[in-house]
Amino acid sequence: MILLLLVISIVLIVYATAKWKLHPFLSIISSTYIFALLTxxxxxxxxxxxxxxxxxxxxxxxxxxxxxxSIGLVIIFGTLIGKILENSGAAVKMAEVVLRLLGDRHPAIAMSIIGWIVSIPVFCDSGYVILSSLKKSLAKRTGVSVVTLGVALSTGLYATHTLVPPTPGPIAAATNVGIGPEGLIWVIVVGLIVSIPVALAGHIWARKVADKLPADLDEAVETFEEYKARFGKLPSGFASFAPILIPILLMAIGSVANFPVGVDAEDQKILLTSGFTHTLLSFLGAPVNALFIGLLFAIFGLLPKRNEETLTNWMSAGLLDSAIIIMITGAGGALGAIIKATPIADYVKSLLDGNAAMVGVGGLIVIFLIAAVIKTAQGSSTASLVITSTIVMPLLPSLGLDAMLGTVPIGQILTVMAIGSGAMVVSHVNDSYFWVVSQFSKMSLTTAYRAQTLATLVEGITGIVVVAILALILL
Known part of the structure; x- marks a missing residue:
């Protein structure tokens, strides 16, 4: 009966968000209270x-x-970095660097790669808006369909948006399933691995299917050079990439510093580093510290001027964006705490005992389907990541997804990847990203469904297939 109440509560969250347009924070909190009282x-x-x-x-x-x-400051710092990259022209500079490397011969590949990089710290909606003029200019310059370039860009953005921290959704999901700060670098590593074939699938869809679809978009009224001029002098390539790459590098160093190389006579772990070196590298590699250092690189390397406009207004806008994510994540944590306080996990374990099909890969597919249903019904990938991770966390041992690979929580990491893959399926009319892509590319509703919605379905399915293969090897 309590399990049925949980299902009803989830349906209520989805219905209240999608039909009543209630903010996800209020719908999750309200359903949490209803579920607790009825339990x-x-x-x-x-x-x-x-x-x-x-x-x-x-x-x-x-x-x-x-x-x-555990996660509030990480979300805030990551969102502030994204806001600075967006407003300073650093995202445009990253696009320019990729275009310089690839040239005009492979515009669709360039747009996929640009989107894949930019969406690691920047929300996919914002990233698409930022790069829309680039897409139009490149279509004019190369003669490639703007629908093809639009879908290549949107699917590249989407791949890392749901799979790779420091985007807030994957960070929240990782925390909800019990991955500590020391495991976050492995979420990034595995997320990057999974996102590459996902972005490639989106790129192939753009080239093979979207290329044949019509668009009503006018020709670009400005060249890429004219578009760049809006930002004045662009930052350097190093300054543009540093706020993303430096935190990842520091987290990797911190993880290496804590890598066990053996045990001593008292059966205590011997780590790769010790003493002051270990203390320093562990400090620098902690995600909250690494992202704060990345934020400092953004402030001192990217801000055109450090004045009220950049230090107050830009930061206020970033804090407002992060506050919404934090509140939704916190509401998901509240629901998770209530679920853990009930006997649901023990009951589900008794149902799964002896059912090998629901353990390991089977469990990941079930989790993927839960995330996909929530995403499709209410539209928000971030909400799907938060809600699904909250629901499944108590069930991971029963599903065989609490497995460790040495010191790496591989079962939990693959769970995050399965949720992220499900959170792609599918982007349609209840998703703001659907409208950003379709309107900025002037696609009709029918074209947008065929180009964007089906592309996100292909990406999600590709993601769970890759996750399942990794699970067969690693679990």
């Missing part, structure tokens, strides 16, 4: 003398605060 009522009706959830308010507050404590 206690169910216990009472079944003759249980004390409430199944002893203190609902304490559990909700604890779950909400616990998630924000």
């Amino acid at each position: 206690n009522l169910t216990g009472t009706l079944n003759g249980i003398n004390k409430p199944l959830i002893a203190d609902i308010g304490k559990e909700i507050a604890g779950g909400f605060g616990g998630i924000i404590t």
Whole structure:
């Protein structure tokens, strides 16, 4: 009965968000309270003398605060970096660097790669808007269909948006399934690996299918050079890439510093580094510290002027964006705490005992389907990542997804990848990104469904296939 109540609560979250247009934060929190109260009522009706959830308010507050404590600053720093990249012209500079390397001979490949890079720190919606003029100018210069370039760009952006931190959605999902700060670098590494074939699938769809579809987009009224001039003097290539690459490098160094190389006489781990070196590298490699250093590189390397406009207005806009994500993530943490306070996990474990098809790869496919249903129904990839990871976290041991590969929580990491793949399926009319792509490329609704919606379906399916293959090898 409690499991049925959870399903009803999830349906309520989706319905309230999609049909009533209630903000995801309020829909998750409201459904959490409803689920908790009905769970206690169910216990009472079944003759249980004390409430199944002893203190609902304490559990909700604890779950909400616990998630924000572990991930709040990471989301804030990552979002601020993205805002600076967006407003300073650094994202355009990164695009220019890629175009310089590839030239005009492979414009669709260039757009896929540009999108894949830019969306690691920048939300895919913003990234598409930023690079839309580049797409139009490149279409005019090369004669390639603007629909082809638009879908190549959108699918490149989408691949890393749902799979690779420091984008807030994957960070929140990783935290919700129990991956600590020391495991975040491995989420990035595996996310990059999975996102490459996903972006490639989107690129192939753009070339083979979208290329044959019509668009009503006028010719570009400005060249790429004229578009660049809007930003004045662009930052250097190093300054543009540094806020993304430096934190990743630092987290990698921190992970290497904590790599076990053996055990001592007391069976304690011997790490690769020790003493001051270990302390320093561990400090620099902690995700919150690494991203703060990346933010400093963005502030001192990218801001055209450090004045009220950049240091206050740009930062305020970034903080506002991050606050929304943090609140939704915190609400997901509250729901997760309530779920963990119920006997659902034990019940599901009893259902799965002896059912090998639901363990490992089978469990990942189930998780993918849950994320896909939530994404398709309510539109937000980030909300799908948060809600799905919250739901499945207590179930991971039963699904065989708490496996470790040495010190790497590979089962949890693959869970995040399965959720991210499901959170792509599918982008349609209830998704703001669908409208950004279709309107900035002047696609009709029918064309947008065939070009963008089906492309996201192909990407999601490709993602879960890659995750399943990795699971067969690593689990």
